[in-house]
Amino acid sequence: xxNVLQVIPARQGRAVRLxxxxxxxxxxxxxxxxVDTWCFNAADMxxxxxxxxxxxxxxxxxxxxxxxxxxxxxxxxxxxxxDTSPGRHDTVIAACDVHRYALLGCRDYHDNCTDNLHAALxxxxxxxxxxxxxxxxxxxxPVAPDGRITWGEPLSKPGDAVVLRAVMDCVVAMSAxxxxxxxxxxxxxxxVEAHYEVLT
Amino acid sequence: xxNVLQVIPARQGRAVRLxxxxxxxxxxxxxxxxVDTWCFNAADMxxxxxxxxxxxxxxxxxxxxxxxxxxxxxxxxxxxxxDTSPGRHDTVIAACDVHRYALLGCRDYHDNCTDNLHAALxxxxxxxxxxxxxxxxxxxxPVAPDGRITWGEPLSKPGDAVVLRAVMDCVVAMSAxxxxxxxxxxxxxxxVEAHYEVLT
Numbered sequence: 001x002x003n004v005l006q007v008i009p010a011r012q013g014r015a016v017r018l019x020x021x022x023x024x025x026x027x028x029x030x031x032x033x034x035v036d037t038w039c040f041n042a043a044d045m046x047x048x049x050x051x052x053x054x055x056x057x058x059x060x061x062x063x064x065x066x067x068x069x070x071x072x073x074x075x076x077x078x079x080x081x082x083d084t085s086p087g088r089h090d091t092v093i094a095a096c097d098v099h100r101y102a103l104l105g106c107r108d109y110h111d112n113c114t115d116n117l118h119a120a121l122x123x124x125x126x127x128x129x130x131x132x133x134x135x136x137x138x139x140x141x142p143v144a145p146d147g148r149i150t151w152g153e154p155l156s157k158p159g160d161a162v163v164l165r166a167v168m169d170c171v172v173a174m175s176a177x178x179x180x181x182x183x184x185x186x187x188x189x190x191x192v193e194a195h196y197e198v199l200t
Numbered sequence: 201x202x203n204v205l206q207v208i209p210a211r212q213g214r215a216v217r218l219x220x221x222x223x224x225x226x227x228x229x230x231x232x233x234x235v236d237t238w239c240f241n242a243a244d245m246x247x248x249x250x251x252x253x254x255x256x257x258x259x260x261x262x263x264x265x266x267x268x269x270x271x272x273x274x275x276x277x278x279x280x281x282x283d284t285s286p287g288r289h290d291t292v293i294a295a296c297d298v299h300r301y302a303l304l305g306c307r308d309y310h311d312n313c314t315d316n317l318h319a320a321l322x323x324x325x326x327x328x329x330x331x332x333x334x335x336x337x338x339x340x341x342p343v344a345p346d347g348r349i350t351w352g353e354p355l356s357k358p359g360d361a362v363v364l365r366a367v368m369d370c371v372v373a374m375s376a377x378x379x380x381x382x383x384x385x386x387x388x389x390x391x392v393e394a395h396y397e398v399l400t
Contacts, residue, residue, distance in 0.1 A: 052251070052294035052333040055349060057303070061292060062347035074299040092261060092292060094252035099274040103257070129329065133252040143343050147262035149255060 003197045008035065010193045011178035013116030015124050017042060018166040023081060023199040026174060028138050031158035032186030033194050034177040036095050036113040036134040039069070039077050042169040045126060047071045049078065051091040051133040061091050061143065063135065068167065072132075077170055082163035085156040090139035092149070095131055096179055104181045111178035120173045137162060139177070139184060153186055163199065203397045208235065210393045211378035213316030215324050217242060218366035218398065223281060226374060227395040228338050231358035232386030234377040235394050236295050236313040236334040239269070239277050242369040245326060247271045249278065251291040251333040261291050261343065263335065268367065272332075277370055282363035285356040290339035292349070295331055296379055304381045311378035320373045337362060339377070339384060353386055363399065 005027070008014045018024060026035055041047035050072040055061055057070045065083045068076030094100075095117065101110035114131045121127055138160070140152035164172065174196065180189045205227070208214045218224060226235055241247035250272040255261055257270045265283045268276030294300075295317065301310035314331045321327055338360070340352035364372065374396065380389045 050294065052292065055292045056294055056300070059349055060347040061343055061349065072294070074297075074303055092252065092255045094250065094256055094272070097274075100256065103274055133333070142345070143261055143347075145342070145345065147260045147343075149259055149261065 003199055005195050005197045008174050008176045008194045008196060010176055010191045011111040013113070013120035013173060013175040014196070015120035015126070015171055015173040016196070016198060017124065018170050018172055018198065020166050020168050023163050023165040024172050025161050025163045025197050025199055026137060027159065027161045027195040028085065028154070028156045029158065029195050030192045031156050031160060032154050033192050034139040034154065034179070034185055035137040035194050036175040036177055037137050038117060038132055038134050038173045040128065040171045041071065041077065042171050045128050047073050048128070048132045049135065051135065054091060062087060063089055063091065069135065076167045078164040078166060080162060081165045082161070085138060085160035085162070088138070088140045088155050090136035090141040092143065093136060093139065093141055095134050095175070096177065101181065106181065113175040113177055116175035117173050120175070126171060151182055151184055153183055203399055205395050205397045208374050208376045208394045208396060210376055210391045211311040213313070213320035213373060213375040214396070215320035215326070215371055215373040216396070216398060217324065218370050218372055220366050220368050223363050223365040223399040224372050225361050225363045225397050225399055226337060227359065227361045228285065228354070228356045229358065229395050230392045231356050231360060232354050233392050233394050234339040234354065234379070234385050235337040236375040236377055237337050238317055238332055238334050238373045240328065240371045241271065241277065242371050245328050247273050248330070248332045249335065251335065254291060262287060263289055263291065269335065276367040278364040278366060280362060281365045282361070285338060285360035285362070288338070288340045288355050290336035290341040292343065293336060293339065293341055295334045295375070296377065301381065306381065313375040313377055316375035317373050320375070326371060351382055351384055353383055
């Protein structure tokens, strides 16, 4: 079976099921795009990858290549098997939502990662009560020793990719972040598409 | 009306309702005790103080004296009005739970902040589907520029206190963290009681 590269359209979300042992390769096609990423236990949507549990179990606010990502029950759900980027992925910032854009001055509806998560799950017949705090791939949020955070631009280059291998049967959801009001998706504030493929 | 100092017994949780404008003073009686703290909108338990939303809105992983604490709808729910301690309160580590203690080698049930939250809410007739990531008062978790976290001992001294003023009608829950397997509650790993009073 040939792996097929799938698009995550700009400003949209996608979700895919993985069996234990399968992996997903997520590609930062243009190098500037943040991809908010979630993972749920396929057998129980109440168990999901949790950044606050990851911090405690891993001892770091940045994911570490070769190390697992943990659920809210502190079990490994994915392994960050490969990462061709400098490894700066954010784990402390919530997914954007309508409230975020309203605070930034947006008066109309704005695409957002929270709604993208729920739409992507519905597209494959699933739902989650929660929008867990995401693994924000390529989102560059330096944290200073005094706690201050900086909204940086991605350090990745076009074609950089991560491979996440499933430890249990799970559902991975991704959102090509539609943030265009601050330069988190590159200096030109232009959200673009990303890609993924399931490695079989 | 006289304010009454209430105990949060060692290893246990308590919850209290606040009306908008009221405040709660939480006291680190012995100076070494971490108090996991949550806050819910009294009219909708689905809206709660959220650390991942706080990080984005405040621009810091440490709460700032005089500044609000935000909900998962990015609304102010409490204001950190006073803080006599050095201000090192953790916002990146999940509440401890049975899974945490099992990973540390505990074979029997161990008191934990997650169960304390749910018990404290039930005691006043409420429930939450979630255990939101808590504001861990006095928990000293330095984060290095490379992302590594350190499990420090509290920097607070006996009697240090914070005052949290309610911006909306809300419910504050607190757990005197029962962690006694690592020295997060002081070098002697001895969880002790803390206190609180509602300021009317």
